[in-house]
Amino acid sequence: NAGVMQNPRHLVRRRGQEARLRCSPMKGHSHVYWYRQLPEEGLKFMVYLQKENIIDESGMPKERFSAEFPKEGPSILRIQQVVRGDSAAYFCASSPWLAGLNNEQFFGPGTRLTVL
């Protein structure tokens, strides 16, 4: 059973470009979470999605950031008009059902975004 897959592993963008980060959850998992890790910091929650639904986006910046988890295909975190402050590692995690019900979140290897 393959783990959580993220691609690309490294992404370089110039200011003003768009960044698309992809996450394929573990097989059988229908819950996806995105976290951001700034340099020298812990991970911070961004958004929680189930198939075709955004459940909690309280950690997402109000502008330029969006996320989706379609019925088919990977979850996408999209950052429009990137700025240098968006440079960070972005982690995706998945779980088969509610993590609060004794199921852990399994993390992918992360995508390191660098904005020039």
Place this chain on the structure above:
Amino acid sequence: AQTVTQSQPEMSVQEAETVTLSCTYDTSESNYYLFWYKQPPSRQMILVIRQEAYKQQNATENRFSVNFQKAAKSFSLKISDSQLGDTAMYFCAFLKQGGSEKLVFGKGTKLTVNP
């Protein structure tokens, strides 16, 4: 809102010795989970150990054990017989049970195991 505090930015230990990493948290919830994650230089997040708040018994996983003090809101990680492969960032995390499923992380402790 919940907060997690790790007061030791860096620690070091000699191989084969024991080290304890500190974590405190603040919450008004009574049902929750606590975790320790390891992040080696590869940056992969690896679950080390978990503790359910309703369990009084401290969790253990081989060389890793926790000291969970619910009243004091403290959740320290003890690593026994430290190995070079334990060198990593260690993050303490909180998860509220039955609510939004977001993990709340501390800022981490960088542990170096010296030969």
